[in-house]
Amino acid sequence: MKHTKVKDLLNSTTTLQEVNAKGWVRTFRNNQFIALNDGSTINNIQCVVDFENTPEETLKRVTTGAAVSVIGTLVESKGAGQKFEIQVTKLEILGDSDAEKFPMQPKKHSLEFLRENAHLRVRTNAFGAIMRVRSVLSFAVHKYFQEKGFVYVNTPVITGADAEGAGEMFQVTSLPLDNLPKNEEGNIDYKKDFFGKATNLTVSGQLEGETFAMALGQIYTFGPTFRAENSNTSRHLAEFWMIEPEVAFNDLHDNMDLAEDFIQYVVKYAVDNCGDDLKFLEGRLLEEEKSKPQADRSEMPLLEKLNFVLENNFKRVSYTEAIDILKDSTPNKKKKFQFIIDEWGADLQSEHERFLVEKHFKCPVIVYDYPASIKSFYMRLNEDGKTVGAMDILFPGIGEIVGGSQREERYDVLIEKMKVIGIDEEELWWYLDTRRFGSAVHSGFGLGFERLVLFVTGMTNIRDVIPFPRTPGSAEF
Known part of the structure; x- marks a missing residue:
């Protein structure tokens, strides 16, 4: 008999039908009531076992975490908070179950404990909800860009270019680490490596994406990226997913319009399609808030x-305006900020970004036209010669969620900027070709997918919104 998903059973319009449900036991009460969940929804379906006619040996094996199959009649439930239940006529245990050793018992576990059991944490209500929301958001990303006529481009995971110029990259090599070949100068001879040169895992698909935008008009990438930044914080991962559109003929203002429209689309899609999961996550967060000091609670x-x-x-505000607001703010004057804003040119920290969003403007904020000295080489230099056409989108509770810019399309200006920071022209010859042949105004942005999931689920640690987090000193699972 073909089994039916729990979600479909709970949404059924007919009763008194024989059904088969399969899933994992969340709880088993009074030797009679199984709360069954198969991952299709956060809601369990109650299965009422005929314990008098079920072998005792079978009942003993119905433990939290056990996989079971039930056949029975779908009937209206007499219990509160549930529409239907299954009156079980046949109960079968699928596979083994060691109740005493199963870590995910029906009680509150710390997030740290769950991270240590990332292979099993998705069986909890919270992580089941988070991963379903993540899946829906991923679909919404593709849906938005496909509806807008963007071309999906798979940029390389292995690259010889450092898009950010920061050098925090994971090296890829096939050379024997215990006997590295050396050249005449005594340096590692990368000509003998697999690719004939030094290569790394990518930190961004942007540079390659730009080359496709110069032919296909509007493209987007959505794939894994890697950063060897030794940051053990709640906002950093060594492996994460990036969404990066690039659009020919778009200037900075077009770029801001696209980013705002995109974010609102995917957030609305999640709100419209993840109602049960988001309500559960909201309730979970409200419970957590009760244990926090009033000052630390979410508004x-x-x-x-x-x-x-x-x-x-x-709200759109220039960097210069934002600095003036921050310099004149009460937390800055009273030295409540960890990083005091003294002068123009300071790099905005999360505390500054959140102040602008949550306290000053009280709406999402786009800050644009940043100092060239704190932004990447590929961002277009403005006419003032000291700022670039960059933009960051700031969100409540998160701070920066999107970073983007109008790209420097002028060959001579780009060459000069690369010289200043020491980027070898030969290393990016192919990137420079896009400025030599048919160059045009173009823009793009990057959105770290995990930051988006973090915002939508309300979680506070980025390690809790990716299936298997990769962080300094940890690459389990």
């Missing part, structure tokens, strides 16, 4: 925060 429940983004136009 908005999760769904209100999501609707806040949907219902408010993003």
Whole structure:
């Protein structure tokens, strides 16, 4: 008999039908009531076992985490909070179950404990909800760009270029590490490596994406990226996913319009399609907030925060205006900021970004026209000669969620900027070719997918919104 998903059973319009459900036991009460979940929904279906006619040996094996199959009649439930239940006529245990050793018992576990059991944490309500939301958001990303006529491009994971110029990259090699070949100068001879040169895992698909935008008009990438930054914080991962559109003939303002429209689209899609999961996550967060000091509590429940983004136009403010606001702010004057803003040119920190969003403007904020000295070489130099056409989108609770710019399309200007920071022209000859042949104004942005999932789920640690987090000193699973 073909089994039916729990989600479909709970949404059924007919009863008194024989059904087969398969899933994992969340709880088993009074030797009679199984709360069954198969991952299709956060909600369990209650299965009422005829314990008098079920072998005792079978009942003993119905433990938390056990995989079971039940056949029975779908009937209206007499219990509160559930529409249907299954009156079980046949119960079968699928596979083995060691109740005493199963870590995910029906009780509250710390997030740190769950990270140590990342292979099993998705069986909890919280992580099941998070991963379903992540899946829906991933689909929404593709849906948005496909509906807008963008071409999906798979940029390389292995690259010889450092898009950010920061040098924090994981090296890829096939050379024997215990006997590295050396050249005449005594340096590692990368000509004998697999690719004939030094290569790394990518930190961004942007540079390659730009080459495709110069032929296909509008493209996007959505894939894994890697950064060897030794940051053990709640906001950093060594392996993460990036969404990076690039659009020919778009200037900075077009870029801001695209980013705002895109974010509101995917957030709304999640709100419309993940109602049960988001309500659960909101309730979980409200419980957590009760244990925090008043000053550390969120000003908005999760769904209100999501609707806040949907219902408010993003405020656009220049970096210069933002610095003036921050310099004149109470927390800056009273030295409550960890990083005091003294002068123009300072790099904005998360505390500054959140102040602008949550305290000053009280809506999402786009800061644009940053000092050239704190931004990447590929960003277009403005006419003032000291700022670039960069833009960051700032969100409540997160700070920066998007970083983008109008790209420097002028060959001579780009060459000069590369010289200043020491980027070898020969290393990026192919990138420079896009400025030599048919160059045009173009723009793009990058959105770290995990930061988006973090915002939509209301979680506070980025390690909890990716299936298997990769962080300094940890590459389990």
